[in-house]
Amino acid sequence: FADLWDRYAIEKAEKERIAREEAQKRFDAYWAEHAEEKASLETEQKDLNSKIAAFNKEIEAIPGKAEIDNVDERIKKLAEEKSALGLFKGKEKKALQEQIDQANTEKKGIQDRMDAAKKEIEAKISPLQNRVNTISNELAKAR
Numbered sequence: 001f002a003d004l005w006d007r008y009a010i011e012k013a014e015k016e017r018i019a020r021e022e023a024q025k026r027f028d029a030y031w032a033e034h035a036e037e038k039a040s041l042e043t044e045q046k047d048l049n050s051k052i053a054a055f056n057k058e059i060e061a062i063p064g065k066a067e068i069d070n071v072d073e074r075i076k077k078l079a080e081e082k083s084a085l086g087l088f089k090g091k092e093k094k095a096l097q098e099q100i101d102q103a104n105t106e107k108k109g110i111q112d113r114m115d116a117a118k119k120e121i122e123a124k125i126s127p128l129q130n131r132v133n134t135i136s137n138e139l140a141k142a143r
Contacts, residue, residue: 021140030143038139047136048128055125062121064114071107075100 082096
């Protein structure tokens with residue numbers, strides 16, 4: 001029974017190999033006949049990937065990171081000052097907490113501005129990425 005099973009497995013593997021080779025031949029023959037279309041698609045895909053890379057660099061360069069770091073440092077110092085105050089320094093603690101809250105609001109505003117800029121750039125990337133995916137699917141489609 002084991003010999004029969006081994007023979008079956010070998011035959012199945014051979015049929016699969018032949019099917020893969022035939023599919024590859026059809027694929028290669030198709031693109032040999034449509035070489036201009038393939039070259040055009042590959043060029044378009046490369047151009048789109050370059051544009052996407054440029055947009056990703058824009059996202060990395062969105063201003064505001066240094067501002068947020070400065071606000072974080074300010075918040076940290078205010079928090080240290082507040083924690084250093086004694087038990088009976090309620091008014092001073094309250095004033096420092098207000099400054100901390102104000103700094104957190106400022107930080108949120110900067111972050112929101114950065115997120116909006118990122119979202120705007122990502123909206124430009126999305127259709128480009130969809131086209132890249134469509135081209136990739138077309139180039140890889142079984143023929």
